[in-house]
Structure formats: structure tokens, C-alpha cells
Amino acid sequence: MSTLATLEQLLQHLTRAEKAQVLQWVVRDLGDAFPGIESNPGVSGGEPCIVRTRIPVWVLVQARRLGSSEIDLLRAYPALRAEDLANAWAYYRSHPDAIEAQIAENEAA
Secondary structure (H helix, E strand, O other), X not given: OOHHHHHHHHHHOXXXXXXXXXXXXXXXXXXXXXXXXXOXXXXXXXXXXXXXXXXXXXXXXXXXXXXXXXXXXXXXOOOOOHHHHHHHHHHHHHOHHHHHHHXXXXXXX
């Protein structure tokens, strides 16, 4: 039996309060996860990118800083959706030091 199937069976026997506790554990475990943003060592050197693309978050942040509007970015990167930009901005708000370091590193190159 798979882990998920076992978990599903176990959940059936929990009270609502116990299920709420499990949910809190899952949310805490996923607290650093950002939907729509992924980091893979084989893609853009492991920098956080928009899923389905190879567009690093730092590129979008720097483009916005240099005056590109969201409309400009969506036109320049047809694979992007407005939701992707919202995810990028949220990621940046939570990881500004890492993104600033990536911008500085790539400008120095």
C-alpha cells in the first residue's frame, strides 16, 4: 500500500481537531514553498525560476526595477502569466537578500 493510501485510511479515523493539527503540520512544513517558483540545480544554475520556464525571479525583479511594467514583462516573455509575476513578487518579498545577491552576481558577470 502506498504512503498516500495509508494516510488516507488513517485520516478517516481522526477527529476534526486531529485533522486540523495534521493540517497545521503540513502547512508549517510547506511554509517555505512558493507556488509557481522552483529551484532545480540543472536549470539556470539552481536559481529560483518561474515554473514551466527558465526565467529566474531575479531577472523579473531587476527588469521591474529598471522600469518595465508588468504588461511589458508579459509581452517580453509570452510564456508568463500575470499569476507568475505575482508569485515572483511574493518570492522576492520573502527572499530579498537572496534575490539581491543574484542580481549583483549577474551584473558583475
